[in-house]
Amino acid sequence: MLTRRDFGRGLGALGLAGGLPALAQKLRVMKVANTAAVNDPQQCFVTAGQHPKLDFYKPAGVDVEYVNMSSMTQALQSLRGGHVDFGPAVPGILLPAMAKDPTLDLVSVYKWLPRNANVIVVKPGSPIKTAADLAGKRIGVRSQGDSGIVITKTMLAELGLKDDTCEYIAIGDGAPAGAAIDNDRVDAMVAFDTAAARIELVGTALRYVPLTPKFAQVGSGWICVPRELLKKERKNLVALFQGIAKSTLFAHHNLDAGIDLHWAVYPESKPKGRTEEEARKELVFILKDRKNSWMRRPDDPDQRMGASSLAEWRANIEMSADSSKNPRLPEALGDPNRLFSNELIDDINAFDKRAVVEMAKAFRL
Incomplete structure (x- = not known):
């Protein structure tokens, strides 16, 4: 079974091992604050592209490393402390925290769950x-x-x-x-x-x-980064989120393969005590709704993967003010445009989506 430690051998089989030393020197490993277990194959919308047969990250100089967190609150603390590079942004938790602590300077740059999950x-x-x-x-x-x-x-x-x-x-x-x-x-x-x-x-x-x-009607999952990281590592962030966008498309159109690739990259995540077919059936059931929430609604006027809108962030602020019982929250947050950014989105979407979909439909591990 192929693991991430077998990556070099996998490149050799693909005839690319000669370029590995240079690639390894330039590789930027982006750490994610993960509030779901890394061995949970619902992560295949990110992890599928880590497999050498897809290789959606490393050729662009990045890779993903999971750092497990017990809660969204711990994830925000880790982002502020610089222990991780990106993490989940749930507006109802993020916005009150930013209003209370102006030093928590995070910006949501990619909407990974455009539907409400x-x-x-x-x-x-x-x-x-x-x-x-x-x-x-x-x-x-x-x-x-x-x-x-x-x-x-x-x-x-x-x-x-x-x-x-x-x-x-x-x-x-x-x-x-x-x-x-x-x-x-x-x-x-x-x-x-x-x-x-x-x-x-x-x-x-x-x-x-x-x-x-x-x-x-509001999306349920964004990914945020420290504002300073957005300024300093724009190229790496584009590569990271383009890899996620490709992995998302792939896993949506071939969920079985997405699960197989996740298991191959993280073999410890394969369930014990039951057959692979039983485990796969359970996972497909778990992800039956989630795989659709990865994708934008057909009536969404902006079909770019990862894009946000000012209107939805204004709605997020209003709902967060109500739920936190803080009518001064909008004032404390200031200009809602500072809470999110679409500056990476066009570059993230600059790939052949049809080719990824066709790859997914034809793929066999």
Whole structure:
């Protein structure tokens, strides 16, 4: 099985080993603050392109290294401290943090989840029918630093409701979360779609409750970098995000291959105790909704991969002000244009997307 340590041998098989020393000298390894386990194949929208058969990063002089984090809050702290180069940007967490601490000078440069991948799930017989019914309830979240808390606050604020009487209970992932729902320790769970799918896989029946209308139209995942890094390493950041864009297209159009490539690059992520076919079936189920959220909606006026808009960031500010109960948040943040940048987007998208799609459709590992 090919691992990243086998990269040199893989290049030799492709007849490229002669260029390896020069390539290695120039390689810029970009560290990512990762709030999902690196062995989780939902990361294949990044990791597929690390495999030598695709090689979407190294020829441009970059590669990705995962640094695991326990929460979004820890990820922001690591970005501020310079321990990582890029990381997730959840507006409901990022914007209040930036308003409180002006030294947290981060800019969102790539939208990796252009559709809303958050979900509300309850037991099939639950009396909760709409997001408004979450008020005053026990809400399950993955951890106390998880985005599910701020997402609940955001939706209730949109409806003009308070979350003052809500109780947020950390129930983890998979089987522990399923048991908490089955045993009525919580009334609902607010999480990403992949977390809900993992709960369904352990046998817990779930009913999905619609998100609030305004929140449902907002993207759910950006990637941010320190502003100073954007100034100093523009070329490397373009190479990094173009590699992610290519990997995303590839994995969306051939999810089976994306999973295979992730397993090959990170062999420790391959599930133990069950057949490969069983493991693949589970992963395809987990990513059935997520793979579509990687791609822009057909009616999105800007189809460039990674692009943001001023209108959505103004909406993010408004929702964050409501959910954090801080009406002065917009004033503290200042010009919303400073929160995001599309300056890399045209260069990131300057590749043959059709060729990547055709490669994905024909690919065999």
